Amino acid sequence: MYIGRTNQKVMTYTRPQVTKVTVTLPKAHHPLEDILSKPAVRKALLWMTRRGPDGKCFLERLCENYDNPNADFWTRLKWYWSNKAIDLALKRAGLDKETMKKHLFHHTPTVKSLALTAKSIGTYGLTVPQRFTAPLFVVWNITQVCNLSCKHCYQDAKHKPMPDELTTEEKLDLLDQMADEYVPFVAFAGGEPLVAKDLWPVLEHCKKRGFHVTIATNGMLLTPEMCARLKEVGVKYIEVSIDSINPEEHDEFRGLKGAWERSIQGIRNSVAAGIRTGMATCFTRETVHTVDDVVKFAIDLGCSTFAHFNFIPVGRGREIMHHDLTPGQRELLMRKLQRHLAEGKISIISTAPQFGRSCIIYGSEEGVFATGHAGKGEGKKTLVLSRYIGGCGAGRCYCSIQPNGIINACVYIPSEEVGDIRRQSFKEIWENALFSVLSDREDRGDHCGVCDYRHYCGGCRARSLAYTGDIQAGDPGCVYNAHEWVELTAGADSVMATHFAMPGGFSLSAGCGNGCGTSAETPLVQLKGLRHHAEQLAQIVTSGVVQAAVRAGEISNVPEEDVRDFDEVVDRLSSLFAKN
Numbered sequence: 001m002y003i004g005r006t007n008q009k010v011m012t013y014t015r016p017q018v019t020k021v022t023v024t025l026p027k028a029h030h031p032l033e034d035i036l037s038k039p040a041v042r043k044a045l046l047w048m049t050r051r052g053p054d055g056k057c058f059l060e061r062l063c064e065n066y067d068n069p070n071a072d073f074w075t076r077l078k079w080y081w082s083n084k085a086i087d088l089a090l091k092r093a094g095l096d097k098e099t100m101k102k103h104l105f106h107h108t109p110t111v112k113s114l115a116l117t118a119k120s121i122g123t124y125g126l127t128v129p130q131r132f133t134a135p136l137f138v139v140w141n142i143t144q145v146c147n148l149s150c151k152h153c154y155q156d157a158k159h160k161p162m163p164d165e166l167t168t169e170e171k172l173d174l175l176d177q178m179a180d181e182y183v184p185f186v187a188f189a190g191g192e193p194l195v196a197k198d199l200w201p202v203l204e205h206c207k208k209r210g211f212h213v214t215i216a217t218n219g220m221l222l223t224p225e226m227c228a229r230l231k232e233v234g235v236k237y238i239e240v241s242i243d244s245i246n247p248e249e250h251d252e253f254r255g256l257k258g259a260w261e262r263s264i265q266g267i268r269n270s271v272a273a274g275i276r277t278g279m280a281t282c283f284t285r286e287t288v289h290t291v292d293d294v295v296k297f298a299i300d301l302g303c304s305t306f307a308h309f310n311f312i313p314v315g316r317g318r319e320i321m322h323h324d325l326t327p328g329q330r331e332l333l334m335r336k337l338q339r340h341l342a343e344g345k346i347s348i349i350s351t352a353p354q355f356g357r358s359c360i361i362y363g364s365e366e367g368v369f370a371t372g373h374a375g376k377g378e379g380k381k382t383l384v385l386s387r388y389i390g391g392c393g394a395g396r397c398y399c400s401i402q403p404n405g406i407i408n409a410c411v412y413i414p415s416e417e418v419g420d421i422r423r424q425s426f427k428e429i430w431e432n433a434l435f436s437v438l439s440d441r442e443d444r445g446d447h448c449g450v451c452d453y454r455h456y457c458g459g460c461r462a463r464s465l466a467y468t469g470d471i472q473a474g475d476p477g478c479v480y481n482a483h484e485w486v487e488l489t490a491g492a493d494s495v496m497a498t499h500f501a502m503p504g505g506f507s508l509s510a511g512c513g514n515g516c517g518t519s520a521e522t523p524l525v526q527l528k529g530l531r532h533h534a535e536q537l538a539q540i541v542t543s544g545v546v547q548a549a550v551r552a553g554e555i556s557n558v559p560e561e562d563v564r565d566f567d568e569v570v571d572r573l574s575s576l577f578a579k580n
C-alpha cells in the first residue's frame with residue numbers, strides 16, 4: 001500500500017490470487033550483465049559519473065575528447081591513450097569509427113543516456129527492471145491552452161491557460177535542473193505546445209543544454225514556416241494525432257470541422273521540412289478494425305513512425321470509457337502492430353506496455369523488439385535490454401510535468417501529484433515513495449503479479465488506477481487479466497458506485513451513444529444501460545477470450561486458429577454493440 005503526499009491512502013484494492021498462465025521464458029543473457037553486477041564496477045560507474053568543477057563528468061569528457069578535431073594540442077595529448085584504447089575496442093567489436101562518433105561519442109543525448117544509466121547502475125545496482133536516478137524521458141505538458149477541444153483529451157485542456165502556469169524563467173531553470181541530472185529526452189505536449197507563448201526560448205534552451213526534443217501536436221499549426229523554424233531550433237521528431245482516416249470521424253472527435261485537413265497538411269509540411277514525423281492514433285472499439293488501413297495511410301504520408309496511443313479513461317476520456325477496447329481487441333491490435341513492426345515499412349511504437357510482450361510472443365527470436373514506449377531494436381541483445389528498460393516506465397525511467405510545475409508519474413496519472421517544482425528540486429521530487437513502488441514489479445495484483453512477461457511489460461499503471469483505484473492492480477486491458485475485465489464490467493454498477501467517491505473514477509455525465517443513457521438520464525438509468533452491455537460483454541468474454549487467453553499461455557506458438565478466436569469474439573462484440 002502506498003500513502004500519498006497528502007497522506008491519502010491510494011491503494012485499497014484486495015489482490016486476488018491468480019493462477020499463472022504464461023510460460024517461463026528461456027532466459028536471454030548477455031556477458032555484460034555479469035560485469036555490471038560486480039561491486040567494483042558499480043563503484044567505478046559512480047566515479048565516472050560524478051561531476052567535476054567544470055560541471056562535466058569523466059564519461060562526458062571522455063566522449064567529447066574522443067577524436068575531437070577542435071581540441072587544442074594539450075587536450076589531445078592528455079586524452080591520447082584513452083583515444084587509442086577506444087579505437088582498439090571499436091576495431092575488435094567490428095564497429096565503424098565514424099558512425100560511432102556521430103551516433104554515440106559526439107551525440108549529446110546518447111552520452112547523457114549513457115551517463116544516466118551508468119549512474120543509476122552505480123547507485124541502485126543492475127536491477128530488473130532498471131531503476132533510474134532521473135528519468136530517461138520526460139513528457140512536459142507545457143501549457144494547458146489548446147486550439148481544439150477533443151473528446152478524449154487526458155489533460156482536459158481548455159482555450160485558456162491555467163492561472164498558475166510556470167513562467168519562462170521557471171521553465172528554463174527546470175530545464176537546467178533536468179540537464180544536471182543527465183535527462184536526455186524531452187517531449188513537449190499540452191494542451192497544444194505550439195501555442196505556448198514561450199515555446200521558442202524554451203526550445204533554444206533545450207538546444208543549448210543538449211536535449212533530444214520531440215513535439216506532440218494536433219498538427220493544426222504546422223505551416224511550412226513553423227516546420228522550418230522547428231527544424232532550425234533542433235526539434236528531432238514531430239508526432240501528430242489523427243483519430244481516424246475518415247475526416248468526419250476525426251473532426252467529430254476533435255470538435256472542429258476541417259481539423260483533419262489541416263492536421264494532415266501539417267504532417268505533409270513536417271515531412272517536407274525533413275523532420276522525422278509520426279502519426280499517432282488512439283483506437284476505440286469502433287475504429288480498431290481500421291488499424292491496417294491507418295498504418296498504410298501513415299506510410300503513404302511519408303511518416304517514419306506510427307504511434308498507437310492506448311486508451312486510458314482519465315480527463316475527458318472518462319466520459320467515453322465505454323469505447324475502450326476489450327482485452328481481446330487489444331490483443332489482436334498488438335498482434336497486428338507487431339506484424340507491421342516486423343514488416344519494417346514504418347517504425348511502430350505503442351503506449352500499451354503489452355506491445356513489448358507481443359513482440360516476444362509473436363515475433364521471431366532474432367526479430368524486432370520494442371524497448372519501452374518509444375524504442376526498438378533487433379536480436380537477442382535487444383531482448384536482454386528490454387528486460388531492464390521495457391514496458392511501463394512511469395515513475396521509473398519516465399515522468400511528466402504539468403503546466404504549473406506539478407510532477408506526475410505519467411501524463412495519464414494526473415491524480416497522483418508527487419511533487420511541485422516550486423517547492424522542491426527536480427532531484428528531490430524524483431526520490432519519492434510512489435516512484436519506489438512503481439519501480440518494483442514484484443508486488444502487483446492479478447496476473448501482472450505472476451506474469452512471466454512482467455519485466456517486458458508490467459501492465460499500464462494508469463489503466464489499473466483508473467479502473468480499480470489501485471495503482472498496483474492488474475492491467476484490466478490485458479488478455480491475461482480477462483477475469484478482471486469480466487469482474488469490472490459484469491459488476492458495472494457496484495464498481496461504478498465505488499468510483500463515484502474515488503479520484504480518477506468514472507464519470508457518468510455523458511451518454512455513450514449505444515443506448516447506455518444520455519446526460520439527461522439519471523445515473524441509475526445510465527448504470528442499468530451500462531450493466532446491460534456489461535453482462536453481454538461478460539458472456540462473450542467468458543465464452544471466447546478467456547479460453548483463448550488461457551491457451552495464449554503458450555502463445556509463442558499460437559496457431560492462426562486461436563487468433564481467429566479473438567477475431568470472432570471481436571466480430572460478435574462489434575455486431576452486438578452495433579445492434580444496441
Ligand code: SF4
Pocket residue numbers: 353354357447448449451452453454457458459460474475478479480481
Ligand atoms: S499486462 Fe500484466 S498480465 Fe498482461 S502481459 Fe503485461 S505483465 Fe503480463
Ligand code: SF4
Pocket residue numbers: 351352353373391392393394398410411412459460461462463
Ligand atoms: S502508466 Fe505506464 S504504460 Fe501506462 S501510459 Fe503511463 S508510462 Fe505508459
